[in-house]
Amino acid sequence: MKKIEAIIKPFKLDDVKEAxxxxxxxxxxxxxxxxxxxxxxxxEIYRGAEYxxxxxxxxxxxxxxxxxxxxxxxxxxxxxANTGKIGDGKIFVYTVExxxxxxxxxxxxxxx
Amino acid sequence: xxxxRLLAAAILLGIPFSSAVASEGLNSGDTAWVxxxxxxxxxxxxxxxxxxxxxxxxxxxxxxxxxxxxxAYCLASVIWMMWGYTIAFGPxxxxxxxxxxxxxxxxxxxxxxxxxxxxxxxxxxxxTFAGITxxxxxxxxxxxxxxxxxxxxxxxxxxxxxxxxxxxxxxxxWMGDMGALDFAGGTxxxxxxxxxxxxxxxxxxxxxxxxxxxxxxxxxxLTALGAALLWFGWFGFNAGSQLAADGxxxxxxxxTNTSAAVxxxxxxxxxxxxxxxxxVLGMASGVVSGLVAITPAAGxxxxxxxxxxGLGAGMLGFYSVAKLKQKLGYDDSLDAFGVHGxxxxxxxxxxxxxxxxxxxxxxxxxxxxxxxxxxxxIVSILATAIFTAVGTLIITYLTKFLTGGLRVTEENEIxxxxxxxxxxxxxxxx
Numbered sequence: 001m002k003k004i005e006a007i008i009k010p011f012k013l014d015d016v017k018e019a020x021x022x023x024x025x026x027x028x029x030x031x032x033x034x035x036x037x038x039x040x041x042x043x044e045i046y047r048g049a050e051y052x053x054x055x056x057x058x059x060x061x062x063x064x065x066x067x068x069x070x071x072x073x074x075x076x077x078x079x080x081a082n083t084g085k086i087g088d089g090k091i092f093v094y095t096v097e098x099x100x101x102x103x104x105x106x107x108x109x110x111x112x
Numbered sequence: 113x114x115x116x117r118l119l120a121a122a123i124l125l126g127i128p129f130s131s132a133v134a135s136e137g138l139n140s141g142d143t144a145w146v147x148x149x150x151x152x153x154x155x156x157x158x159x160x161x162x163x164x165x166x167x168x169x170x171x172x173x174x175x176x177x178x179x180x181x182x183x184a185y186c187l188a189s190v191i192w193m194m195w196g197y198t199i200a201f202g203p204x205x206x207x208x209x210x211x212x213x214x215x216x217x218x219x220x221x222x223x224x225x226x227x228x229x230x231x232x233x234x235x236x237x238x239x240t241f242a243g244i245t246x247x248x249x250x251x252x253x254x255x256x257x258x259x260x261x262x263x264x265x266x267x268x269x270x271x272x273x274x275x276x277x278x279x280x281x282x283x284x285x286w287m288g289d290m291g292a293l294d295f296a297g298g299t300x301x302x303x304x305x306x307x308x309x310x311x312x313x314x315x316x317x318x319x320x321x322x323x324x325x326x327x328x329x330x331x332x333x334l335t336a337l338g339a340a341l342l343w344f345g346w347f348g349f350n351a352g353s354q355l356a357a358d359g360x361x362x363x364x365x366x367x368t369n370t371s372a373a374v375x376x377x378x379x380x381x382x383x384x385x386x387x388x389x390x391x392v393l394g395m396a397s398g399v400v401s402g403l404v405a406i407t408p409a410a411g412x413x414x415x416x417x418x419x420x421x422g423l424g425a426g427m428l429g430f431y432s433v434a435k436l437k438q439k440l441g442y443d444d445s446l447d448a449f450g451v452h453g454x455x456x457x458x459x460x461x462x463x464x465x466x467x468x469x470x471x472x473x474x475x476x477x478x479x480x481x482x483x484x485x486x487x488x489x490i491v492s493i494l495a496t497a498i499f500t501a502v503g504t505l506i507i508t509y510l511t512k513f514l515t516g517g518l519r520v521t522e523e524n525e526i527x528x529x530x531x532x533x534x535x536x537x538x539x540x541x542x
Contacts, residue, residue: 045387
């Protein structure tokens, strides 16, 4: 099992969700996060006082999938979240040791 | 008696009599207009200014800004009726102050008249000016002043600074006698409040993190709404200051609107050129700049002059807050001095330039052959600025002594005054 963690632009969330539904992904966890990478922050000016906003709002999506499906899912997220502009985000993949469904006690791939 | 007989004859003959004759007694049209104006100006403080300043202060200090504005209006209301009115408008003592014969409104009844309106109405109208003037000062010091210090400061400042200056200009004092032109409060309200704010902010010191950390306004939407309400109320402020429902009031109304609109456009375009974005805060600030500058001139100048006054105000306001403030390095949190002080000075000078006897016989400026007027205006600006600077400095140190320091603790300043002083929060956002 692999955990895929994708940090994307907030307005791309719906596109990514639909793309993942198409390949049969049935659940995900998202959180509103802030951060910056190469995009850096942006500038706001109030009566001449210039403030740099370093941390920009992003959405973090977390999904756990069967290892075989990993590349397909990563590619789907990349396609859906891509605008071609700096600041589109990043995708990280981790190995997951165990998964348990709380209601039934099922384990492993059956639980995801 | 002769006049009364003339009046009676005029009525009998069905001749329409002029307002000059009618002004001998109460004029219901004038009275109705000043009552409405009073309500308009009242709204400028706890609604207009509170929103304008509240939106500009940081989210954690928004309610404290509202609280200071509300309490300033409430205190000024009470002080004015107890002793403020008589200091400003009681019988003149050597041109410096009014006598104390109207303490607690003594000697004034329902039949007392000031010009063609009841004295009660006149006193109330003037009360709303005292309220907004002291409330304007707080723009310089939000985010860090103790609430108790603000209360003590307000009481002392209205009594010892606002009331005497109001007397000098409007109450039969030396500035009015000298011929200084201030239609609705350029010196009395705006220069006075702007300079006082600057002095108070210099004594109080900068906010923690000023110039280093970002200090975002809590809501530009609230500020823009506040500016709109100020604009609306300002019609009462300026057109009401004629104290009559007549042609000069109409002219004051017209130039007030023109100057506000041009001020907003001027600030917006200046900003667009210099910092590349036309901001809503710039437009809102420009409206106020234009209104401030036209205030002393409102009943004296014509429409083309208002275009120039608004244009100068918008550009000067932008320059003052975006450039001058950074050069001088003081922390006037919400720019009471940059907007009210600087544009008030411009307006007072402009009155000396553009006052047009065709609008109002009482004023003739430099461009209409009276260069002396400009000099009189300069004297009135300097006298107001010096008196209020020295007086405010004394009052600030007296307040510091009485309330055991002026500033909130560092911990309270960082966590925010809404919670630490008032135990509330402005918004609950999930």
